[in-house]
Amino acid sequence: MELEVKDMTCGHCAGVITKAVKEVDTQATVDIDVATRTVRIESARGADIFLSAIQESGYTPAVRA
């Protein structure tokens, strides 16, 4: 899945978001591009739980259509 996190602005944000994703699914593959505010996640889990986890970390994610 591909998420857009508009308020992810630096490496610190990317680290916090990576940690949040891994807490949901330790097996998840996370690929982040801060420049385009993109978080790509490969996981068997659905998008909703990752959206919630990233929100709880203080960011505003949306599924990129």
Ligand SMILES: [Cu+2]
């Ligand atoms: Cu940051």
